[in-house]
Amino acid sequence: MIRRPLSFVLVASIAIFSCFSALAATKPELQAQFRTWLTRDFWPEAEAKGISKATFDRAFAGVSLNFDLPDLVVPGEKAQTPKKQTQSEFGSPGKYFNDKTINAVTAGGTARAGQYARILNAVESKYGVPGEIVLAIWGRESGYGSVKIPNNAFTVLGTKAFMATRREMFREELLAALEIVQKGFIDAPSMKSSWAGALGQPQFMPSSYLAHAVDFDGDGKRDIWNSVPDTLGSIGHYLAQYGWQKGRDWGYEVTVPASVSCALEGPDQGKPFAAWKKLGIARVNGTEFPSGEAKREGFLLMPAGRHGPAFIVTKNFYVLKEYNMSDLYALFIGHVGDRIAHGAKGFSTVWGDVGGLYRSDIAGLQRKLETKGYDAGGADGFPGFKTRRSIGDWQEKQGLAPTCFPDKDLIQAIR
Structure with a gap:
């Protein structure tokens, strides 16, 4: 089961069920089936997990299926792969690092670094995660709280638990959402989510909320929808629980000689920094790797192969990937964090114009x-x-x- 937040930039990976003309006649039937499913199938499991009938009824009051959500499959039917693909999703990875997005998240983080310095220092003191990393995630996930999260979480999760391509996963998340309400962290109508069911400004799935959200402002709530301290503290706590190593950077852009194979990439092919240096790999800015890293393990990262920047990353890079399982996402967070903290510029190596593939x-x-x-x-x-x-x-x-x-x-x- 997935227990990590979903980024609002996560690409939908399965065909969107959009045959509305064919489905139109069956919508009332499906709505009726959904209410029956809630009563006869889902409620007994929720009750067994300690959810009260009052909480259950409040959560699903007025909730109906949302047929506009992606990845839906009519119960009893198989998911269908689209016969024709119209989007070329895989051009240069450099498109992920477009100036408009990078500059917006960097500028927003730089402004808030001073505004929330006390809170960020407290988060770093308690969890060991630098403030600039926490800010970069907050900015990427919800535009520092400016992105509207309009969906009723129980509508989204209920629809997907009933008729999504990953019903079992969403069923577990729906149970977790009920537990959040049962414990009084937030009332059901106020629980807003993305189209994928991710909650609040850090975009935690409900199970991640239960595991990682914290009350950092001391008001007795874990309010990741409205509280900046709770949002920042929860992000820091999340990364700390996944093993963030205090005092280490996430990684360094490097030059990789032609004699070093790009096939050495990966988290399972680590070497001490000193060994990478011996192979001729060096930082692009001409400075040495930190002396404390010499005997510690680093990993080669080449997101575009020989068509773009290369990096030697630390284990903290892979902690960032626990937030969103994408090399590009983790690299974005680390890079923006560097810009917020040090005024760093763009990558030294240009991303190649490669790809154009479905x-x-x-x-x-x-x-x-x-x-x-x-x-x-x-x-x-x-x-x-x-x-x-x-x-x-x-x-x-x-x-x-x-x-x-x-x-x-x-x-x-x-x-």
């Missing part, structure tokens, strides 16, 4: 790699580090210069 193209490539014995991380259509380094390994075996990133020519070449 997710199905990459999934097909992953299947081909796996039939050849490579571990591409599954055919999910996302070019993660296992896919990138598998590409590099294959290229090296073919006598090609490894790029470690998918492109159209590569898809044609791997057969």
Whole structure:
């Protein structure tokens, strides 16, 4: 079960159920089925977990299915993959770091670093997480609280628990949402969520709220919807619980000589910083790695393979990934944090204009790699580090210069 927050930038990965014309005649029937499901199927489980009937009734008062949500499947039917894809989701990873977004989150964080200095210092003192990292997450997730979160959480979670492609996961989240109300942390009508069911300014799923949200302003509530101290404290607590190492940076942009294979990337191929240095890897700004890191483990990160910036990251980078399982997300947070804290500039290496592929193209490539014995991380259509380094390994075996990133020519070449 997923117990991490969902970023508002998370890309929907499954086909959106949008056959409204075909569904129109059955909507009243589905609404009736939903009410029956709540009463006969879901309520007994909620009651067994200690939810009172009064809490249950308040939570679902006036709640009906929302057919506009993505990833819905009529009960009894199978999810259908769209026959035609119209979006080229995988261009250059550099698109994720567009100036408009980077500058907005950086400027917002810089302004709030002074405004909330006392709270941020308290968060860092208690949890060891730097204020700039907490700010970067707050800015990325909800625009520092400015992004409207309009959905009734019980409408979203109820709809998805009844008829989403991941019903069991959302069923557990719906139970967690009821527990939040049962414990008095917030009343049911005030529990607002994203279209995916993520709550409040840090965008925690309900199970993450129960595990990680804290009352940092001392008013007896864990109010991540309205309280800045609770929001900042909860983000810091989340990262601390996933193992944030106090006093360590998240990582450093580096130059990687051609003699060093890009296939060395990944959290399972770590080396001491001193070993990376011995291979000729150096920081782009010309300074040495911190002396305290020499014997500690670092990891090669090349999100665009040889077509973009490279990094040696610490375990803290992978703690950031626990917030959103995306290399680009974690890199965004670390990079913006550096800008907030130090006025850092953009990456030294330019992101290449690569990609132009559909997710199905990459999934097909992953299947081909796996039939050849490579571990591409599954055919999910996302070019993660296992896919990138598998590409590099294959290229090296073919006598090609490894790029470690998918492109159209590569898809044609791997057969």
